[in-house]
Amino acid sequence: xxxxxRASCRIMSLDLAAIRxxxxxxxxxxxxxxxxxxxxxxxxxxxxLFFKCxxxxxIGAFKARGAANAVFSLTDTEAKAGVATxxxxxxxxxxxRAARLRGIPAHIVMPLNAPKAKVESVRRQGGxxxxxxxxxxxxxxxxxxxxAETGARLVHPYNDYTVMAGQGTATLELLEQAPDxxxxxxxxxxxxxxxxxxxxxxxxxxxxKVIAAEPADADDAARSFxxxxxxxxxxxxxxxxxxxxxxxxxxxxxxxxNVDAVVTVSEESIVAAMRRxxxxxxxxxxxxxxxPYAAIMENKIDLRRKRVGLIISGGNVDxxxxxxxxx
Amino acid sequence: xxxxxRASCRIMSLDLAAIRxxxxxxxxxxxxxxxxxxxxxxxxxxxxLFFKCxxxxxIGAFKARGAANAVFSLTDTEAKAGVATxxxxxxxxxxxRAARLRGIPAHIVMPLNAPKAKVESVRRQGGxxxxxxxxxxxxxxxxxxxxAETGARLVHPYNDYTVMAGQGTATLELLEQAPDxxxxxxxxxxxxxxxxxxxxxxxxxxxxKVIAAEPADADDAARSFxxxxxxxxxxxxxxxxxxxxxxxxxxxxxxxxNVDAVVTVSEESIVAAMRRxxxxxxxxxxxxxxxPYAAIMENKIDLRRKRVGLIISGGNVDxxxxxxxxx
Numbered sequence: 001x002x003x004x005x006r007a008s009c010r011i012m013s014l015d016l017a018a019i020r021x022x023x024x025x026x027x028x029x030x031x032x033x034x035x036x037x038x039x040x041x042x043x044x045x046x047x048x049l050f051f052k053c054x055x056x057x058x059i060g061a062f063k064a065r066g067a068a069n070a071v072f073s074l075t076d077t078e079a080k081a082g083v084a085t086x087x088x089x090x091x092x093x094x095x096x097r098a099a100r101l102r103g104i105p106a107h108i109v110m111p112l113n114a115p116k117a118k119v120e121s122v123r124r125q126g127g128x129x130x131x132x133x134x135x136x137x138x139x140x141x142x143x144x145x146x147x148a149e150t151g152a153r154l155v156h157p158y159n160d161y162t163v164m165a166g167q168g169t170a171t172l173e174l175l176e177q178a179p180d181x182x183x184x185x186x187x188x189x190x191x192x193x194x195x196x197x198x199x200x201x202x203x204x205x206x207x208x209k210v211i212a213a214e215p216a217d218a219d220d221a222a223r224s225f226x227x228x229x230x231x232x233x234x235x236x237x238x239x240x241x242x243x244x245x246x247x248x249x250x251x252x253x254x255x256x257x258n259v260d261a262v263v264t265v266s267e268e269s270i271v272a273a274m275r276r277x278x279x280x281x282x283x284x285x286x287x288x289x290x291x292p293y294a295a296i297m298e299n300k301i302d303l304r305r306k307r308v309g310l311i312i313s314g315g316n317v318d319x320x321x322x323x324x325x326x327x
Numbered sequence: 328x329x330x331x332x333r334a335s336c337r338i339m340s341l342d343l344a345a346i347r348x349x350x351x352x353x354x355x356x357x358x359x360x361x362x363x364x365x366x367x368x369x370x371x372x373x374x375x376l377f378f379k380c381x382x383x384x385x386i387g388a389f390k391a392r393g394a395a396n397a398v399f400s401l402t403d404t405e406a407k408a409g410v411a412t413x414x415x416x417x418x419x420x421x422x423x424r425a426a427r428l429r430g431i432p433a434h435i436v437m438p439l440n441a442p443k444a445k446v447e448s449v450r451r452q453g454g455x456x457x458x459x460x461x462x463x464x465x466x467x468x469x470x471x472x473x474x475a476e477t478g479a480r481l482v483h484p485y486n487d488y489t490v491m492a493g494q495g496t497a498t499l500e501l502l503e504q505a506p507d508x509x510x511x512x513x514x515x516x517x518x519x520x521x522x523x524x525x526x527x528x529x530x531x532x533x534x535x536k537v538i539a540a541e542p543a544d545a546d547d548a549a550r551s552f553x554x555x556x557x558x559x560x561x562x563x564x565x566x567x568x569x570x571x572x573x574x575x576x577x578x579x580x581x582x583x584x585n586v587d588a589v590v591t592v593s594e595e596s597i598v599a600a601m602r603r604x605x606x607x608x609x610x611x612x613x614x615x616x617x618x619p620y621a622a623i624m625e626n627k628i629d630l631r632r633k634r635v636g637l638i639i640s641g642g643n644v645d646x647x648x649x650x651x652x653x654x
Binding site: 031034036037039053055056058060275278279281282283284285315319320322324325 | 358361363364366380382383385387602605606608609610611612642646647649651652
């Protein structure tokens with residue numbers, strides 16, 4: 001046994017210590033994003049809203065946090081052979097970026113029909129792109145093959161405690177920037193952001209409420225939460241493309257334990273919320289990032305006189321295809 | 328003489344003391360806007376860029392600062408009869424808002440053909456709208472009549488030292504948020520923002536450079552600066568609608584004394600810069616607010632290894648009519 005080998009920091013559960021350690025670890029590699037407020041939006045809902053702008057995060061989404069924590073938690077020995085994933089969204093670009101910063105390879109398995117912008121984004125970050133057929137089976141088998149051939153370690157986009165710890169750091173910051181929050185609303189797709197948010201919030205401030213918001217068109221978290229067991233998503237075409245995944249096995253128990261409610265919103269509300277945030281806050285928000293504010297617009301949550309944090313999860317949109325242009 | 332009457336704070340010249348006093352005076356009424364940075368944009372130009380986001384300011388533009396300073400500088404006696412202006416842009420909404428906060432009337436003279444969104448914006452802030460024919464003569468005579476009838480005081484959008492002092496407060500903040508700047512780039516239209524920026528920057532940090540950026544299609548500041556005398560704009564249709572005015576008489580001497588250079592940019596660059604700021608910084612910037620970054624994209628300024636502040640002046644755009652959609 002080599003005693004000089006640094007122990008891996010990858011973790012087997014999620015607690016506040018892990019999130020605090022992640023915050024210190026990733027601080028040199030991510031933005032401390034600002035919190036925006038708006039008297040106009042406050043007046044419309046009778047509450048005080050605090051928008052944590054992860055759309056301003058590196059690569060345009062909170063995913064930079066979890067990926068950086070995963071990559072920088074590896075020992076040098078573990079890191080050497082690189083990392084791999086088969087996400088085609090923001091996590092892929094985030095993982096490629098974190099690997100580039102650490103000087104290790106990132107193998108990104110992407111379907112042949114992935115949008116060109118997303119492929120370009122991964123390539124710009126130095127990711128090694130491995131194309132495969134556009135089926136989940138092909139993505140998984142290709143990823144397994146790449147890992148077997150290269151020795152790269154899988155960094156799952158959400159079903160991974162080290163990734164969740166990284167995502168929770170946004171809430172640590174939010175609670176420093178706006179300490180008196182009564183409530184935090186976060187979007188839920190796979191549940192990486194939500195579980196990190198909920199554990200961070202409840203451990204730092206036990207009285208706080210945490211509410212998840214998701215598209216009614218991809219309501220597996222709401223149905224699972226109500227049933228008390230994981231009910232995977234069948235299929236969805238929600239405009240909130242970041243939330244099209246089912247909640248992960250490791251995420252669900254943390255969500256059950258730490259989240260107070262899951263509310264769903266319509267596709268129309270998501271677009272209306274997105275547009276209002278652009279118009280009033282002057283920020284570019286992707287549909288997934290507008291889902292928490294859509295829950296407010298739908299009056300799904302009792303907000304009166306409360307101080308409410310909202311996680312704006314990302315801002316990666318195609319400016320040539322904005323949803324209000326389609327009509 | 329009534330000795331108890333508070334002296335007016337409206338000022339007859341612009342210096343650092345006036346800008347510092349303005350900063351204290353308006354602090355309860357405006358946002359301290361964040362400064363954003365981007366490794367991507369830095370790598371593209373070989374400099375470190377610091378974006379002062381006045382698009383996040385109240386009413387979506389820096390104009391909230393100058394208008395608040397003008398309104399809150401009035402004595403109670405002076406304020407009683409209200410304020411007036413004949414701007415139809417961001418200044419109108421900013422003045423209406425400041426007057427509402429002070430509880431006094433704001434008479435806003437607007438041409439009959441003013442965009443509905445701008446009229447609505449003034450109305451939402453509680454401004455008293457006085458419509459007139461869409462000529463400068465009609466606007467001036469209508470404004471003079473309103474002032475004579477009501478006793479309201481004119482608050483000019485830029486040719487006013489108290490307004491300039493308010494606009495300069497953005498630079499005081501920027502130099503606290505990014506103290507080691509070598510250079511600041513601000514857009515120039517009437518010159519209220521530019522003169523406030525330049526005086527604040529040069530007095531706080533004498534070695535700093537201040538560069539003005541303006542559309543080539545509205546280049547009166549560049550031509551005036553080169554000629555050493557005011558040369559008014561003939562006509563312009565620049566997309567940067569906030570910069571369609573000629574530099575003011577009171578602004579020009581301050582600009583000559585405190586600005587190092589005026590550079591011009593093409594309409595194409597303004598649109599390209601706007602789009603890049605939306606895509607990379609994830610912020611909604613109006614064309615005028617993108618003009619400083621357009622100067623960087625055109626390589627008009629030697630930036631190598633410099634630390635550069637840019638004033639993003641505003642974010643009020645019509646999301647249904649974005650310039651890259653027109654083609």
